[in-house]
Structures are given as structure tokens and as C-alpha cells.
Amino acid sequence: MDVIVEDPEDVPVLLEDPPALALVNWPLWKRDVILVILSAISVIASTLSSLLAANTVTLSLYFGRDFTQMALLTGYHLCGVGVAGFIFVASARIWGKRHLYLLGTVLIIISSAWGGAVGTNYASLLWARVIQGVGLAPFEALVNASVGDLYYVHERGTRMALSNLALFGGAFFAPVLVGKITQTIGWQWSFNLIAIFTGALLPLIFFFVPETGYNRQSSGCAKAMNNGNPRHTNEEYELPETSNPTSFDKHDYKPPNGNTPPKTTFAQSLLPFNGRKSNANFIKLVLRPFPLFLHPAVLWACLIQGTLIGWTVMIGVVLAAIFLGPPLWFNEVETGYMYTGPFVGAIIGFLVSGLLADWSTRFMIKRNKGVYEPEFRIVLVVVQLVFGCVGLYGFGITAEDVERYGWFLPDMFFAFEVAGMVLGAVASALYIVDAHREIAVEAFTCLLVFKNMFSFGLTWGAYNWVVEAGKTSLMDDIGENMEKRNLQISQPIKLTNHTPTSCLFYRRAQKQGPKSGG
Numbered sequence: 001m002d003v004i005v006e007d008p009e010d011v012p013v014l015l016e017d018p019p020a021l022a023l024v025n026w027p028l029w030k031r032d033v034i035l036v037i038l039s040a041i042s043v044i045a046s047t048l049s050s051l052l053a054a055n056t057v058t059l060s061l062y063f064g065r066d067f068t069q070m071a072l073l074t075g076y077h078l079c080g081v082g083v084a085g086f087i088f089v090a091s092a093r094i095w096g097k098r099h100l101y102l103l104g105t106v107l108i109i110i111s112s113a114w115g116g117a118v119g120t121n122y123a124s125l126l127w128a129r130v131i132q133g134v135g136l137a138p139f140e141a142l143v144n145a146s147v148g149d150l151y152y153v154h155e156r157g158t159r160m161a162l163s164n165l166a167l168f169g170g171a172f173f174a175p176v177l178v179g180k181i182t183q184t185i186g187w188q189w190s191f192n193l194i195a196i197f198t199g200a201l202l203p204l205i206f207f208f209v210p211e212t213g214y215n216r217q218s219s220g221c222a223k224a225m226n227n228g229n230p231r232h233t234n235e236e237y238e239l240p241e242t243s244n245p246t247s248f249d250k251h252d253y254k255p256p257n258g259n260t261p262p263k264t265t266f267a268q269s270l271l272p273f274n275g276r277k278s279n280a281n282f283i284k285l286v287l288r289p290f291p292l293f294l295h296p297a298v299l300w301a302c303l304i305q306g307t308l309i310g311w312t313v314m315i316g317v318v319l320a321a322i323f324l325g326p327p328l329w330f331n332e333v334e335t336g337y338m339y340t341g342p343f344v345g346a347i348i349g350f351l352v353s354g355l356l357a358d359w360s361t362r363f364m365i366k367r368n369k370g371v372y373e374p375e376f377r378i379v380l381v382v383v384q385l386v387f388g389c390v391g392l393y394g395f396g397i398t399a400e401d402v403e404r405y406g407w408f409l410p411d412m413f414f415a416f417e418v419a420g421m422v423l424g425a426v427a428s429a430l431y432i433v434d435a436h437r438e439i440a441v442e443a444f445t446c447l448l449v450f451k452n453m454f455s456f457g458l459t460w461g462a463y464n465w466v467v468e469a470g471k472t473s474l475m476d477d478i479g480e481n482m483e484k485r486n487l488q489i490s491q492p493i494k495l496t497n498h499t500p501t502s503c504l505f506y507r508r509a510q511k512q513g514p515k516s517g518g
Contacts (some may be wrong), residue, residue, distance in 0.1 A: 028155075031150045031151065032159075033208060034146075034150060034208065034209055034210075034212070035146075035147065035150065035159055035162065035163065037201070037204045037205065037208055037209055038101070038139070038143050038146060038163070038166075038209060039143075039162055039163055039165075039166035040166070040201060040204075041101075041105060041139060041198070041201050041204075041205060042139045042140075042143055042163065042166040042167050042170070043166045043169065043170035044108070044170065044194060044197055044198050044201065045104070045108060045135065045136045045139045045140070045170075045198075046136070046139075046140075046166065046167050046168065046169070046170035046171040046174075047170045047171060047173075047174035047194065048077065048108070048112075048132045048133070048135075048136050048194070049074065049077060049078065049081075049136070049171050049313075050074075050171045050172065050174050050175055050316055050339070051174060051178060051190055051191070051194070052070065052073055052074055052178075053074075053174075053175040053178070053316045053317070053319065053320070053335075053336075053339065054175040054176075054178045054179035054182065054320070054332045054333075054335045054336035054339070055178060055179070055182050055187050055190070055332055056070050056071070056317075056320040056321070056335075057320055057331075057332060057335075058182055058187055058332050059073070059187065062120070062187070063120060063122045063125075065122060066463075067321060067463045068460070068463050068464070069122070071317050071459040071460075071463060072126075072459060072460070073125065073126060073129050074129070074313070074317065074459055075455070075456045075459030075460065076126060076129060076130050076133070076456070077129040077130060077132055077133040077136075078133060078313070078452040078453075078455050078456045078459070079130070079133065079452065079453070079456045080129070080130040080131065080132070080133025080134045080136075080137070081133040081134070081136050081137045081140060081448065081452045082137075082448060082449045082452035082453045082456070083134075084133065084134040084137035085137050085140070085141045085445050085448040085449055085452075086286050086289065086445060086449065087286060088100050088104075088137050088138050088141060088142070089141050089142070089285075089289070089441050089442065089444070089445040089448075090282055090285035090286040090288075091282075092138075092141075092142055092145075092213065092441060093277065093278050093280065093285050093441055093442075094276055094277060094278050094280065094282060094285065095273050095276060095277065096211040096212075096213040096273065096274065096277050097138070097142045097145070097146060097211065097212060097213055098209065098210065098211040098212075098272060098273075098274075099272035099273055100138035100142060101138055101139070101142070101205055101209060102205060102206065102272055103135075103138065104134075104135045104136065104137065104138035104139055105135070105198060105201065105202050105205050106135075106202070107131055107132075107134055107135030108132060108135035108136070108194065108195075108198045109195050109198050109199050109202070110131070110195075111128050111129075111131035111132040111134075111135055112128075112132065112191045112192070112194040112195035112198065113191070113192065113195040114128040114131070114191075115128035115129065115132065115188075115191035116188040116189065116190075116191035116192040116195065117188070128191075133452075137448070139167070140167060140448055141441075141444055141445060141448045142441070142444070143163050143166075143167065144160065144163055144164070144429045144433065144444055145433070145440055145441050145444055146212045147159055147160050147163050147433070148433040148437065148440055149212040149213060150212055153372070153434055154358065156430065156433065156434075157353075157354065157357030157358035157361065157430065158354040158357065158358065160357070160426055160429055160430050160433070161350050161353040161354040161357060161422075161426050162350070162354070164350070164353075164422055164425045164426050164429065165346060165347070165349075165350035165422065167425075168346050168349075168418070168421065168422055168425065169343060169346040169347065169350070172339050172342035172343040172345070172346050172418060173339065173343045174339075175316075175335070175336040175338075175339040176336050176337060176339050176340055176343065177190075177336070178190045178332075178336055179331075179332045179333040179334070179335055179336020179337065180333055180336065181193070182332050182333075182336075183331070183332060183333050206270065207270065210264070210269040210270075211269070211274050213277045285442075288442050289442045289443075289445040289446050289449070292439065292442050292443060292446050293446055293450070295436075295439075295443075297431065297432065297435060297436055297443070298432070298436075298439075298443045298446050298447075300428075301428035301429075301431065301432055301443065301446075301447055302446060302447055302450040302451070304381055304384070304424045304427065304428045305421075305424050305425045305428045305429075305447055305451060306447060306450040306451035306454055307454065308384075308388055308417070308420060308421040308424050309421055309425070309451040309454075309455065310451060310454040310455045310458055311392060311417070311458075312342075312417060312418060312421050313455040313458060313459070314455070314458040314459075315395065315414060315417070316339075317458070317459055317463070318463065319335060319338055320332075320335045321463060322399050322402065322410075323335060323338065323402065323407065326403070327402065327403045328402055328406075328407060330407075338407065338410075338411055338414075340411070341411035341412055341414050341415040341418075342411075342414050342415055342417075342418040343418075344415050345391075345414065345415030345416060345417070345418035345419040345422075346418050346419070346422055348415070348419045349387070349418065349419035349420070349421065349422025349423050349426075350422060352383060352419065352423060353380060353422060353423050353426040353427070356379075356380060356383065357377070357380060357426060357427075357430060360376065360379045360380065361376045361377065361379075364376040364379065374431055374434035374435030375431070375435070377427055377430040377431040377434060377435075378427060378431055379427075380423055380424075380426060380427035380430075381423070381424060381427050383420075383423050384420045384421075384423035384424040384427060385420070386420070387416050387417070387419045387420030387423060388416075388417060388420025388421065388423075388424065389420075390413065390416045390417075390420075391413050391414065391415070391416030391417025391418070391419070391420055392413075392417050393413075394409070394410075394412075394413030394416060395410055395413040395414050395417060398410045398413060428447070429444075432444065432447075
């Protein structure tokens with residue numbers, strides 16, 4: 001339980017154990033710079049999961065594969081994220097997070113350049129996608145935990161919303177750009193541009209994102225304050241009396257017995273490793289998240305966050321199939337523009353969660369006679385319930401009959417669903433960080449594995465569900481409309497019982513260039 005104190009304006013302010021002496025000494029702007037850099041690379045990394053959403057048809061024709069195989073380029077990518085998460089989180093526990101951020105950035109650069117150079121080799125692109133998933137894993141698994149390292153409880157709400165917006169917002173904005181990129185300079189450049197932009201961010205990660213973790217087993221901390229007067233035990237850091245009990249200045253902390261931890265020089269901060277953060281066994285840490293799936297709080301967070309993310313992935317997978325056929329006949333550019341709604345929904349979710357996360361907590365603290373409880377973070381899921389249910393039911397109804405409802409209403413409901421997803425992600429992340437700080441990293445591993453494996457499973461059956469929905473007449477309509485779209489029909493694609501009804505059954509030849517004279 002955390003005790004709060006009242007500031008001069010009678011607004012409750014949360015106090016807790018300082019994350020580490022070094023982090024407390026950092027000014028807020030410096031910690032915010034670290035978060036902004038991590039959020040920027042997270043935006044780039046998060047685009048990888050939805051990179052092919054607007055290109056499903058184009059790639060299906062280019063590689064001569066059915067839609068399910070195209071969906072598995074995303075599915076195996078998500079599988080790579082989930083499997084790598086177990087190893088990376090255990091590594092973060094022992095050696096910190098910095099080396100994983102560096103490794104993830106380098107892997108994204110290499111795999112993206114690889115993906116842009118595969119030619120017509122489907123297997124090579126598949127493996128490039130898997131490695132991209134491995135590169136994404138450190139950011140998806142650890143950025144929220146870094147927020148917990150860098151900030152106090154009363155500072156986390158808005159910043160946790162920002163980190164989640166970075167992780168989710170980029171995923172929904174990417175298809176808007178990728179569709180246009182594919183039409184103008186080719187789908188390969190969607191990979192090449194990611195390699196270029198990630199390469200530009202690598203120096204920022206290297207020079208300005210030091211290790212945020214620390215050895216908790218050797219850290220002494222202040223436990224509580226009440227009305228500005230410190231209370232401490234034999235192993236605590238002493239807090240001097242101050243007229244402003246919520247001010248954490250670098251001179252406020254005195255370690256017990258006069259033992260001041262040595263400062264890390266700038267050169268030392270550039271090293272990938274700066275010592276062990278835990279004496280635990282690596283194998284045990286790899287296996288540790290498995291039993292946590294049965295932990296009530298972790299299971300709740302998986303269901304609150306992971307399932308809605310899974311349905312979001314599924315909507316993205318089938319979006320092209322829904323709008324490819326009559327009466328809309330969307331191409332990759334128009335399909336990409338359909339992600340404008342989800343991106344706006346992610347922004348709305350960020351704003352709502354940022355405004356409500358700390359406000360609702362402060363309100364509940366006042367109602368609870370000045371005592372903070374981590375369960376106050378759960379209030380956000382009420383708003384998630386409204387947004388998520390409206391989005392899912394609304395999208396299902398309107399997408400079933402796009403001739404009647406057009407494209408706007410499905411896109412609007414997709415935005416509602418994404419806003420609910422962001423709210424659930426923020427609520428579950430804040431609760432895990434505040435209520436179970438000691439297992440936060442492992443809990444985030446469970447969330448990462450659950451949502452990615454659940455989404456991976458959905459990619460196997462997404463298009464088959466569209467087929468079984470009864471839209472079998474699309475195949476004839478698409479075939480008849482081929483000539484109207486100025487598409488040259490050439491080599492047929494082999495059909496299987498897994499081929500979706502809205503798949504184009506012919507290879508689209510490259511657009512003819514201008515004919516030479518004579």
C-alpha cells in the first residue's frame with residue numbers, strides 16, 4: 001500500500017519507493033528524453049506487425065500464394081515476437097534492458113533490409129518477417145517496464161499512455177502510408193524505409209538511452225512519508241524534512257551508513273552491460289512466466305489486453321478481403337486509408353486514458369481517505385468496455401453489408417475498437433506495474449506471449465471464417481470486374497480449399513510502361 005500526502009492545493013500526490021538512487025537524481029526532462037527516444041523507436045518497431053496489411057492482394061499476386069499464406073507472414077512474425085519474449089525478458093532481469101534495445105534495433109535494420117531484397121522468394125520473406133518479430137520483442141516487452149523504472153506512481157499515468165500509443169499507434173498509421181508507397185515505388189520500399197529510419201534512430205538509442213534497470217536486491221529505499229516527516233527502518237534511505245514533501249531533489253537521499261553508490265560515467269553508460277541486475281538463474285527466469293499465467297492479476301490482464309488486440313489483428317487481416325470485392329473494389333491504397341480510423345481511435349484512446357488514468361486514481365484516493373490502492377487503475381476498464389463493445393459489434397454489423405453502410409461506418413467502428421484496445425492496454429499495464437512491481441517484467445512477458453500467440457492462431461483461420469460467412473459469390477464478381485480495373489490476366493494461381501472467397505484468382509501483371517514509338 002502507498003501512502004499519499006496532500007499538497008498545498010489539497011490534491012493528493014502519490015509517493016512510493018524510489019526506483020533507484022541514480023534515477024531519482026535525474027531531472028524529469030532527462031527521463032522524458034529517454035522515454036521519447038524509446039517511444040520513437042517503438043513507433044517504427046510497431047509498424048512491422050501491420051506492415052503487410054494493405055498489401056495482402058498485391059503480395060498474393062506477386063508471390064502466387066493464397067491469402068492464408070499471406071496472413072501467415074504476419075502470423076509467424078507475431079510468433080517470433082512471442083517466443084523471443086521469453087528469452088529477452090529473462091535476459092533483461094539479469095543484465096538489464098539496454099543491450100536488448102540495441103540488439104532489437106540492429107535486428108530490425110538487418111531484417112528490414114533483407115525483406116526488401118527477397119525478390120520472389122516467399123520463404124526468404126517469411127524468415128525475414130520472423131526476425132523482424134524478434135527485433136520487435138524487446139520494445140513490446142520492456143518499454144512499459146522501463147516506464148516503471150523511470151517514474152513514480154503519480155508520474156506514470158500519462159507517460160504509460162504515451163508508451164502504449166507509440167506501441168499501438170504506429171501499427172495503425174503504417175498501412176496508411178504503405179498502401180501509397182506500394183502503388184508509387186513498390187512494396188519493397190516499405191521494408192527499405194523502415195531500415196533507413198531505424199538506422200537513423202540507432203545513434204540516439206546508443207548515446208542517450210542508458211540502462212534503466214538496477215539491482216533491487218542491493219537497493220535500500222524509503223518506505224513512506226506522512227505529512228512531510230520521514231519514517232524509516234534500518235535499511236532505508238533517509239528523507240530530510242522539507243516544506244514540499246513531494247519534491248524529490250538529488251540532495252534529498254542519504255544512503256544508510258554513508259555508503260553512496262558510485263556514479264556511472266558517460267563512457268560506462270554506453271556499454272551494453274554494466275553488471276548483473278539479479279543473481280537469479282537464467283533458465284529459471286526463462287521458465288518463470290509460465291506459472292504466472294495462472295496468477296489472477298496476470299490472467300486478468302491477458303484477457304483484458306490480449307483478446308482485444310487479437311481481434312484487432314484479425315480485423316486487419318480480413319480488411320482487404322472485405323473491401324476488395326463489390327461494391328467498393330478497394331485497391332491497396334484505399335485499403336491502407338482504411339487504417340486512418342484505427343489511428344484516430346488510437347489517439348482517442350491515448351487522450352482518454354491519459355486524462356482519466358491519473359484523474360480517476362486521485363479521485364479514488366480522496367474517496368479512500370487518502371490511501372492509494374493499485375486497484376484504482378482498474379477503473380479504466382469500464383471505459384474500455386464501452387468503446388470495445390461498440391467497436392466490435394458495430395464493425396461486425398456494418399462490414400457484413402458494405403453496400404448498405406459504405407466504408408465510413410466500418411472504419412468508424414474500427415476506431416472505437418482500437419480506442420478500447422488502447423484503454424485496456426494502459427489499464428492492465430498500470431495495474432501490473434503498481435500492484436505487482438516485483439513480477440512486472442514477467443507479467444509483461446505473459447501479456448506479450450498471450451496476445452501474439454492468440455493473434456497468431458487467428459491468422460490461421462481468419463480468411464476461412466470469411467469464406468464460411470457465405471460470401472462465395474465474390475469470386476465470380478471479382479473475375480468479371482478484372483477487366484474493368486484494367487488488370488491484365490495471365491498466370492492462374494493454384495486454388496485450394498483454404499483460398500478465401502475474395503482472393504484474386506489470377507496473377508496481376510506489372511503495369512505496362514509507355515509503349516515506344518514506331
